[in-house]
Amino acid sequence: MMEPREEGEIIKAAAENYYSKDFEWDQLRHEIENDPSLVHYLLPFPQNQHTLSSSEDSEAWNNFHTRHNSTGKFFKERRYLLKEFPELASCGECSTVLEVGCGNGSTALPILRGNKSISLYACDCSKEALERAKENIEAANIILAKERFYPFQCDFSVSGFPNWLVCTSCCESLSRKQNMRSLDAKSCSKQDFPDPPISTKNDSCIGGVDFVTLIFTLSAVPLHRMSRAIAECFSVLKPGGLLLFRDYGLYDMTMLRFEPEQRVGYREYMRSDGTRSYFFCLDSVRNLFCGTGFTELELEYCCVQSVNRRNGKIMRRVWIHGKFQKPHVYVGS
Numbered sequence: 001m002m003e004p005r006e007e008g009e010i011i012k013a014a015a016e017n018y019y020s021k022d023f024e025w026d027q028l029r030h031e032i033e034n035d036p037s038l039v040h041y042l043l044p045f046p047q048n049q050h051t052l053s054s055s056e057d058s059e060a061w062n063n064f065h066t067r068h069n070s071t072g073k074f075f076k077e078r079r080y081l082l083k084e085f086p087e088l089a090s091c092g093e094c095s096t097v098l099e100v101g102c103g104n105g106s107t108a109l110p111i112l113r114g115n116k117s118i119s120l121y122a123c124d125c126s127k128e129a130l131e132r133a134k135e136n137i138e139a140a141n142i143i144l145a146k147e148r149f150y151p152f153q154c155d156f157s158v159s160g161f162p163n164w165l166v167c168t169s170c171c172e173s174l175s176r177k178q179n180m181r182s183l184d185a186k187s188c189s190k191q192d193f194p195d196p197p198i199s200t201k202n203d204s205c206i207g208g209v210d211f212v213t214l215i216f217t218l219s220a221v222p223l224h225r226m227s228r229a230i231a232e233c234f235s236v237l238k239p240g241g242l243l244l245f246r247d248y249g250l251y252d253m254t255m256l257r258f259e260p261e262q263r264v265g266y267r268e269y270m271r272s273d274g275t276r277s278y279f280f281c282l283d284s285v286r287n288l289f290c291g292t293g294f295t296e297l298e299l300e301y302c303c304v305q306s307v308n309r310r311n312g313k314i315m316r317r318v319w320i321h322g323k324f325q326k327p328h329v330y331v332g333s
C-alpha cells in the first residue's frame with residue numbers, strides 16, 4: 001500500500017504495515033525550529049510575490065479534479081467525521097449543512113449517511129468536482145440522498161455565497177431582530193448563481209444554515225482572501241450555528257516535503273499543478289475566526305505518528321481541529 005496521506009488512510013494503514021500513536025506538537029515544533037537545514041520554512045516572506053488571479057486558482061483545482069476523474073477516489077470518504085463532530089449526528093430534524101469546497105463528496109457522504117434527516121448544500125469552485133460528488137452520492141445508495149443533496153458552483157472567497165442561502169431581506173430582519181451585524185448582503189444580480197433548489201423556490205430563501213463544514217478547504221484559499229472567505233461563512237450561518245473546521249497543521253509532514261521554491265507566502269505553498277496549501281498554527285486559526293465574530297468552542301492540534309513496520313520510516317501528520325459558534329446575539333462594531 002502507498003504511504004497514507006489522509007486521516008482515513010492512516011487508520012487503514014495502521015491495520016496493515018504501519019502502527020500509529022499520538023505525539024505532542026510542541027516536541028515536533030522544537031525539532032523543526034532548531035534544525036538549521038529547515039530554516040527556510042521559518043523565514044519571513046516578502047508580500048504578494050506569487051498572487052494568481054482567483055480564476056487561475058479555481059482552474060488549477062478544476063484541472064486537479066479532471067486529472068483524478070478516472071478514479072474519483074482521490075479523496076476518501078471521511079468516516080471519522082461524525083466521531084469528531086458528533087453534533088452532525090445528534091442535531092434536530094431538518095437541520096441544514098453547508099459543506100464548503102466539497103470536492104468529490106468525501107465529507108458530504110458521511111454526513112448524509114450518518115443523519116437521515118439532514119439537508120446538505122455543497123459548493124465547490126470546480127465544476128468537475130461537483131460532477132464527481134453527484135456521482136459518488138448517487139452511487140452510495142443512501143436513503144433519499146439525492147433529494148437532500150444540493151450541489152452548486154461558487155468560489156466563496158471571491159463571490160461569496162448565493163443570495164438564496166440568506167437573502168437580503170432575511171439578513172436585514174435578522175440583523176434588526178437579533179441585533180446582528182449586517183453582513184453586506186449581496187444583491188441577486190451580483191453573480192449568476194444557479195437557481196435555488198426546487199424545494200426552496202416558494203420561499204424567499206433558506207434562511208441560513210445550522211452548520212458550515214470547512215474540511216481541508218480553507219488551506220486551499222490564498223491567505224489574503226481567507227478573512228473574507230470566513231466572513232462569508234459567518235454570514236450564512238443562523239445565530240447559534242456552528243462552523244466545523246479541520247485542516248492542515250503547521251509542520252505537517254506534507255509541509256516539510258515542499259521545496260523552498262514552492263513557497264508562495266509565509267506558511268503557504270503551491271504544488272506543481274497550481275493548487276495551494278497553507279499550514280495553520282492555532283493562533284492563525286483563532287485570529288481568523290474570532291476576528292470575524294465567531295466564538296471559539298474547541299481548537300487543538302491532532303498529531304499522529306505512523307511508523308512503517310517494514311522499513312522503520314516515520315510519518316508525522318498534524319491536523320487542526322476546530323469548532324466555532326456564531327453568537328446567538330451579535331453586537332457588531
Ligand SMILES: C[S@@+](CC[C@H](N)C(=O)[O-])C[C@H]1O[C@@H](n2cnc3c(N)ncnc32)[C@H](O)[C@@H]1O
Pocket residue numbers: 061062075078100101102103104105106107123124125126129154155156157158214215216217220221
Ligand atoms: C482538499 S479538497 C477538500 C474536499 C472536501 N471538503 C473533503 O473533505 O475532502 C479542497 C476542495 O476545495 C475546493 N476549493 C478550493 N478553493 C475553493 C474556493 N475558493 N471556493 C470553493 N471551493 C474551493 C477544491 O476544488 C477542492 O475540491
